[in-house]
Amino acid sequence: MTEIHSVRPLLAISLAFVMIIVVVLFRRWPRLRHAVSVGAAVLLFGIVASLIQPVQQGQTPTTNLGTLVGTVELSFQADPLGLLFALTVSGLWIVTVTYNIGFTAGDGLTHRTRYLAALWLSIGSGLGVAFASNLLVLVVFYELTTIGTYPLVAHYGSERARKVGVEYVWYVIGGGTLVVGGTVIIYALAGTVTFVPGGIPELAEIATDRSLAAYVALGSLLAGFAVKGAVMPFHAWLPKAMVAPPTVSGVLHAVVVVKSGVFGIARTVLEVFGPDATATMGVAVPLAMVAGSTIIIGSLLALKQDDLKRRLAYSTIAHLSYVVFGVALLTPAAVAGGLVHIGAHGITKLALFFCVGVVTIETGHKKVSEIAGIGRQYPVTMGAFAVGACSLAGLPLFAGFVSKWYLLVGSAEIHWAVPLVFVLSGALNVAYFWPIVYAAFFETPETADPKPLIDGPLGGRAKAQDDETDESPPATADDGTTDKRAGAFNQHETETERPQAGPTDSSYTLYKESPTLLGSLILLGVLIITFGILPGELALFDLAKQAAEASVGEVFE
């Protein structure tokens, strides 16, 4: 791995930050603003993509801007792991910003300048997280993503949105503060916070002594990143943040925010403490257990959500833990699979959110129970949704299968029973996506019937059968308060507080789906399938392997 000087990592980040100013300057010319944004997004992706070749040749393009504080340098590097994340961010951002054009028009969004500027800030800081060459620079941009996304989460400005916005800030800045604390300790212990594949050598010695300070540092880093990564029990903010517009949900779930959390965990385990130290300290197993339970519980909870976006949110919680689980298993194939899932899940979840966004704009429907027959009115939209669902379920020939395959192989190296987590999760994915796809394509509102898989509280308390089955059951012990409150809000509040944007009649017009909306959905669908059929042709896969090999060891073919 040779370090070469290149301005491109910095160029990519600064382009996004410059776009904030451009967006504000062009506030009086909305069309121009959108056009410039799309152009800049393509350019941004071009810059990031131009880094693929040198990285695959084993070089690390680095922009070093000198010292930030003490001996820590303000430096940006495109190493395989960082580039993987940066490609995901910048690639999906093109789709997001295109979709956003149609969405802002369809939704009648207000404060569009602030909205777009905050999106650009989130993207720029996401790239900063990706290219940061040490923990402190990562922390700087990690906190900036929060500053960028807070106004987005609270965007609608309703009582509920504001409350959730403040809560969101508490959660993620709390996580960020934990990360800062961990960084401080590591700097005090090791004298450096620069990422080294395989772990910082100075830290490894201290970590093998199993000193308390090392545990506190590792614990607070993992917990801090887990907040944004929505690993249970720090996940509660994510379903609530669904009050935000769907573009924002896409950014939160697929492009930047939660991904920066799991990315931080990957950096911590692979390149700060290193796989050896993490294993020696005995942290890898508990981390894997937490991630594994999050996968199962998240998928189970997704089953119970009637609100489409909430169902997707719990699905995100489960899928993010695929990444964490893969990294925590510490076998080369599992790590590679987990890292590929950053990209694979990103593409897929973005498609799913955008489908739901289109459905909501066009029909005003937001619930699984209202979806019947929608597929015949909006075949492209629901088709993309079906593709996304297959991908997340991990069916072959779809993107999700690639990462899942490696996760299965990698986890089987540990014990034959570990892959069961993924098998079970795959089955649950089918269980919570199939009813939507089925109802959309094969039912009409007249023939629709409720399809409850779990209609009683988990744990089996007796419940009268003739309850309205489309209501969420009362909150259960394992997801107590959040479920109850958030559930209530989804059933009643959003609809009264948020003005219904689209018409609620189901008059059939395919052409109402604006070209920018449809185009981005088709593009995502194609991407999912391409990624599933030809994973080797997309750089993401190679980069993930390269990153895993640098830290953990050879990924066998």
Place this chain on the structure above:
Amino acid sequence: MIAWLFDLAPWLIAGVIALPALGAGILQLVAYLSWQESPPRHGPWVITLGTLSGTALLSLALAVILVLDGPAAYRFGGTLFPEVVFRADTLSVTIGVLDVSLTLGILAYTYTRGPFGSRFYTAYLLFTAAVFGIVLSGDLIAVFLFILVLIGTTARLIRLGGKAESADAARNYILTATSGAFVYLCGALLAFWLAGTTDTEALGATLAGVGYSAPTVVSSFVIMTIGLALLVALFPLHGWLVETHAKSTDPVSALISGVLPAAATYALLRILFDVYTTEFLQANPTVTNGIIYGAVGSLIIGNILAYGQRDIKGMLAYSTISQFGLIVAGLMVATETAVFGSIIQLFGHGIVKGAFCLVAGIIVLRFDARTLDEFGGVANRAPIVAASFVGLGIALIGLPPTVGFVGKWYIAIAAMEQGLWIVALFVVISTMLTLGYVVPFIDQLYFAPFEGPDHGAERVTVPMLVVITLAVVLSLAIGLGSVFLEETLREAIEQLIAAE
């Protein structure tokens, strides 16, 4: 040629104290001679601007010379009355630059909104001079005298601010602050009795001979620290700051929060390291730890009390108390990293809090909004002001990459290295505590509906906006460029920490 310029340093030291004082004198004279009938509205302001610009130039020149040539001293008197030494190094000039840039920045606000009148600006100039005096004097008694001047001028500034309750507030302030100053004087006299001198360097040498664990030495230190702690407004000696903050006009609040505790903290720093040295701190762990945990307590309690405040100025006052807890804790950790962290925090906080008070003032000017509930929807009408509020809020919370983060980073690192876990923990946690009371204001600004009156954008002048924007930019620039500051201050801090 260059050497000749360097010889100017002592005169510059004298100049930065004398010039504002002289300006005050001229202002009074002009007012007495020709403005008695009909004082021109902006006359005093122009003279003040000229004087402060001159002072700023002098202090910048001094800073450049000090960076290039090392510390300098100016000796004053010696025949008619005891000799007083003024010493300057890059540290002291940092606080000096903070002082003069704040007083200059606040002028942009007072040009249109007042207070007007030569009496206010006389006090304003004397205030600037007194801060320079405290920062530069190398003599315990001279520091005391300058503190008295500072208290007197601050009280006049509060009273001339023109609010109804301000006369009471000024009187209370004088009583409290003067008693703090006299407590400090007792300690200084005790030290004088022990060592026979009040010059800080000579004192340091003599006290080392007396022995650092001698009860008299320890008590002289403790007494002086308590006196100064009152002037810094550390908990539980903070009451005066909250009251004066609430009852003076916004530009004066900016000075009170930004400069006043900074000057007292700087005096504490000088006494701590020049007179008593780090060896004293090591010899008396009880005293050291007592002050550290007292300061950390101030950090936490200040933050917690800020939650009770619906009024923006109350919030800012308690936030100041907590910030100075952080700064003093950093000083007492007493390593190079920690002291640098404290200095950068001191400087950064001055800029941020000063600008914050002005932003609060601007919002009052245009929207009559003082409390949290009245802040609703201001962002839609005044985007620049609201964005500045957010920028300054982020710096106040201490999120990267602003100056607030960098200061905390250095202090936390140093505390960790010294094994002071609890200090590091609370420094990190204070981010969350600050977040909790700043975010509701931002939430209101941006997402609540607008309800209050709007007096029109023309009430807010361009210079006001320039000043607050500049403060936001500075808070970012100092955060990103902290290394340059560290480079500049390193030598001075090394000398400060190094035991004689």
